[in-house]
Amino acid sequence: MFLLAFAALVVERIIGYPDWLFRRIGHPVTWIGWLITQLDDRWNRETAEFQERRRMGVLALLVLIGAMIAISLLVETALLSVVIGPVLLVLVAATLPAQKSLDSHVDAVATALETGGIEAGRKAVAMIVGRDPEHLDEAAVCRAAIESLAENFSDGIVAPALWMGVGGLMGGAVYKAANTADSMIGHRSPRHEAFGWAAARFDDLINLPASRLTALLFAAAAFFIEGASPREAMRAVLRDAKHHRSPNAGWPEAAMAGALGIALAGPRSYGGRIIEARFMGEGGNPQLTVWHIHIALKLARIADAMLIGLFGLLALVIWLI
Template structure:
C-alpha cells in the first residue's frame, strides 16, 4: 500500500496543534502497553523459568507486537481505502499524528519548567518524574533541570525523528511497527533482575531500528544549532563528534551530545535508578551552569530539528514513491 504524501505533514501539524489530548479513545501506545503486559504474562507462564526460556519469551514478544501493530494498521487503511481513498488518507493522517510525540514532550517538559520558575522544587521533582526513568526524589533544582533537558534531547530522536523516518519509508503501518518496538524497550528493556533476559531481545531490536535515525537526529540537531540564533553551532558539532558515544546505549548520546554542545552545558553523568547508583560518563562541557531556561531552549532546538527532518522526509518520500498522488 502506497502511503499518502500529505498524511505525514498533516499528522505532524495535528501533533503540533493538539499534542496528546485526554480523549476517551485510548491512545495506541496505551493499547500497546496493555498488550505487552498481557503477552509477557502469557509467555512467562508457558515457557521455562530459565534464562533461555525468558529470552524466548522476549523474542516472541518482539515478533508478535510489532508485526501485530503493523498488520492491524495496514488492514484498517486497506479496508477504508476500499470504501473511499479520502477515508484512508484521513485515517493515515490521524495515525501519523498519534505516532509523533513532539508537542506532548514540549508540554511535559514545560510543566517542569513552570514548577522551577515558581521555586517549587518538590513539584518540579514530581513533574520530571513523569518523563524520566531515574529516581527524582532527591534531585536538586539543577538535577531536575538537567534531567528535563536530557529527556527532551534524547526523545527528540526516538519520539520524533525515528517515527518520521519510518513514516517516510512505509507510512503509518511501518510507523506503528517502530512505535511498538520503542514501547517494548521502554517497558521491558531494563537490565534488572526481572528483565535482564526477557528484555534483552526487545532492547536490541530497538537499538537496531534506532541506529540510523539517531545519527540523523544528532546531525540535524547540530544543523539546527547553526540555524537558530543564540545557540552554539560550532560547539554543538564539536561536542557531538566527541561525546556521541558517551552512553551505554549506542544511540541515546547522539542528540544529548548535540544539545549539550548547542546549549554550552554539561549533561548526563551518574544517576540513581531504582535506588542504585549507575555510573555514566558526562556529555558536553560546562561552559556555564545549566538553568531552568535551558528547558524551553532545548524544546525550541527539538522543534527546529523536527522541522528539518520533516522537510527531509518529504523529499525522501517523493523519491521513494515517485509523486504526491
C-alpha cells in the first residue's frame, strides 16, 4: 500500500491533474462535494431540533464513508482485473494528493504581487483562503499564502498519502471525502454547527498523524535552506501549536513559522467578523514580502521530496520483508 502511495505521489508531482480532464469530467473532490451537498440539502432541515440535526450529520458522514469504501473497492477490483490495472490504479490514486496544484496556487500569489501589485495579490490569495482579502496589505497577503501552504501541505498532501499507505485507495478516498466534508459543512455556523459536528470532529481525528509528520518534515527540510532553523521550527511547534484554534493546523504552521523566523496565524477577518488567534512563531521579521513566499515554497518542495523518499523507503522495506 505504501508502494501505491509512493507511486501516486510521484505521478501527481510530475503531471498533476490535467485541466482538460477537469473540464471534461471534473475531479473526485467535485464528485464528493456533489454527494455532500445532496446529503446537506435533504437531511439538514432547519426546522429540526439541534440534536436531531447532529444525529443526521453523523448518519450523513457514515453514508459518505460507506460510499467511498464501496466505490474504491469496486474501482480497485475492476482495475486489477486487467493487464495494465496497476498502472491505472496509480493514475486514479494520483488524483488524491494535491502537490502540484497547491504549489501552483501559492506561487500564483507571489507572481500576482510581483506583476500586478496588491490588488492582484488579494485576488490570487482569495482563491486559496477563506478570510476577507479586501483590506489585506502585502505582508498580510504573504502571510495568508504561507499559512495556506503550511496547512494544506498537511491536509492535501501528507494526510491523503499517509492514509493511502495505511489503507490503499480506500484509505485515501475515505480521508479525502471526510476532509472535503469538513471544508463544506464542518463550520460553526447556524446551519452547520449541529449537522457538521461529526464531520469536523472526524476530520480533526484523522488529521492528527499527518499534522505531526508535516511538522517534522518542515523541520527536517530547514536543514537544507540557508538561514532556516530546524531547532526553531521544533521550538515553535512545542510552544505555539497547542494555542491554535485547530488541534492540527498549528503544527505545520508553527513549524513553518519557526523554521523561517516569521509569525503566522494571529487575528484575521472572516465574513466581516474578526477572529482572535495567537501567532505561531516569534516573528523575527513580521513584514513579510514575496521573498518569504518563495522561501516557504522552497521549504515545502524539499519537505515533499522527503515525504516521497520516506514512502519509497517504507515500500522497499515492506517488499523486502
